[in-house]
Amino acid sequence: MTDAISRLPVFSFLWPGMLWLLALALVLSAGYVWLDRRRRHATVHYPTLKSVGVAIRGGATLRRHVPPMLLLLALAALTFAIARPQAVMMLPSHIETVVVVIDLSGxxxxxxxxxxxxxxxxxxxxxxxxxxxxxxxxxxxxxxxxxxxxxxxxxxxxxxxxxxxxxxxxxxxxxxxxxxxxxxxxxxxxxxxxxxxxxxxxxxxxxxxxxxxxxxxxxxxxxxxxxxxxxxxxxxxxxxxxxxxxxxxxxxxxxxxxxxxxxxxxxxxxxxxxxxxxxxxxxxxxxxxxxxxxxxxxxxxxxxxxxxxxxxxxxxFGKREQVEITAFFAALGALLATCAGLLSLWWFGRVM
Incomplete structure (x- = not known):
């Protein structure tokens, strides 16, 4: 187990100060929870709002929360990208020649x-x-x-x-x-x-x-x-x-x-x-x-x-180098944001 853990990439950031932007994702998460509770409270006290349709129709299902959660994850991934993460990884070596020595002693x-x-x-x-x-x-x-x-x-x-x-x-x-x-x-x-x-x-x-x-x-x-x-x-x-x-x-x-x-x-x-x-x-x-x-x-x-x-x-794969992996988190953030928009459009008829 210790040997396996030692092979895991070691992460660091070139611009670690930008990680404070993760607080924005926490604020948006708290705001979403507050709005959701307020909406459910309004539904309970004003039954006539059930006729509104989309806003209430998906209230009891989990999928109503999926697009916002994906969007928040996308924001977190893009924040990591802004901080320019890097990892120590095993990379393909450029070995060209291997010489094998075989012992033929008695x-x-x-x-x-x-x-x-x-x-x-x-x-x-x-x-x-x-x-x-x-x-x-x-x-x-x-x-x-x-x-x-x-x-x-x-x-x-x-x-x-x-x-x-x-x-x-x-x-x-x-x-x-x-x-x-x-x-x-x-x-x-x-x-x-x-x-x-x-x-x-x-x-x-x-x-x-x-x-x-x-x-x-x-x-x-x-x-x-x-x-x-x-x-x-x-x-x-x-x-x-x-x-x-x-x-x-x-x-x-x-x-x-x-x-x-x-x-x-x-x-x-x-x-x-x-x-x-x-x-x-x-x-x-x-x-x-x-x-x-x-x-x-x-x-x-x-x-x-x-x-x-x-x-x-x-x-x-004998070469360990520190590699910047900003592109990976940027691509992940873009993919999550796209999935959030498409799922919201498919389920609820609107982007978000």
Whole structure:
């Protein structure tokens, strides 16, 4: 419930001082009630007035009050319009490219999700790409002990799906490298910083400017692309995932992370060795939070639809802006006033 309430639009007014005009609607409401009582009083004390017709004929019915009430609501809506209301709303984003990173490490063979972590990740990634708008390009990065582009960004969703199907589990996990390769695929100008991190240089990053004004880029502010990582979070080589996330955040790129597996984990036996492999949610959450994105757990097959629907919603409607909605209240007021006039003309033969 709290999460649902937090998504409701937050209203404010550019000219809040004009809201005092609502007092006029209250005065007119009070005047209408007084006139109605006076009319009923006259009917009771002067029965001969019943012959007047329209003024009395509808007195016992509710519909006599409908046109005036609609007119008062129209006045209230127009008053809101005069005050110039605005709301913080989720707007369609202008995303053009999504790069999917799929973890192919040995731990992704685990079967705490059926049929396995890697198959669940592949299925979720393909469904996600299939639901993206037609104009969005999709790329695929395969990540194990090293990382490489399996499919360059293309508007062909079939090509991306085919590349995902070809992926097989391998050895090693370089989570940071996977994110850096995805970032350079999305923004080629980051290649220099990415290479520096992959070579072990941990010098603090210098954030680029969003404009010549010198304002720093806000994490998650890059509107044209995003990265989606499917992984169990374990990494044993290459730069830290959080370092790669810092570089992505410095360029405003969002990295949505999907945790594949369970926190309890399972014992995995491969090539004569056995180990318990668990989902490391901590690092995946840190990556998502640092880049202004979100983390989604994929702990069982039943969560698959919820994950890709939530991801698709964030990618398609991930932009929150304050929008003036004066036109909506102005149109509502005009519609209510028109309905009031038409109903009065139809029922009583006069506009009001």
């Amino acid at each position: 731990s992704m063979r685990a079967q705490d999700i059926q049929p396995s972590r890697i198959r669940a990740a592949q299925q979720a990634a393909k469904v996600l790409l299939d639901t993206l708008p037609a104009g969005v390009s999709a790329g695929v990065v395969a990540m194990a002990g090293t990382a490489a582009v399996a499919q360059a960004p293309s508007r062909s969703k079939d090509a991306a799906a085919t590349a995902i199907d070809r992926l097989k589990p391998q050895g090693g996990t370089a989570l940071g490298n996977g994110l850096l390769i995805a970032l350079t695929t999305l923004l080629p100008q980051t290649a220099g910083d990415a290479e520096r991190l992959m070579n072990g240089d941990t010098t603090p990053l210098q954030k680029p400017d969003a404009s010549h004004s010198g304002e720093a880029v806000t994490p998650g502010s890059y509107p044209s692309g995003a990265i989606v990582l499917f992984s169990d979070g374990e990494s044993n080589t290459g730069p830290a995932a959080t370092q790669a996330a810092q570089l992505a955040a410095a360029h405003g790129v969002r990295v949505y992370t999907v945790g594949v597996g369970t926190t309890d984990g399972v014992v995995l036996s491969v090539d004569g060795w056995s180990a318990r492999v668990r989902l490391d949610e901590k690092v995946l959450k840190e990556v998502a939070n640092a880049t202004g994105a979100e983390y989604f757990p994929l702990a069982d097959a039943a969560q698959l639809k919820r994950v890709y629907r939530a991801l698709n919603m964030r990618l398609t």
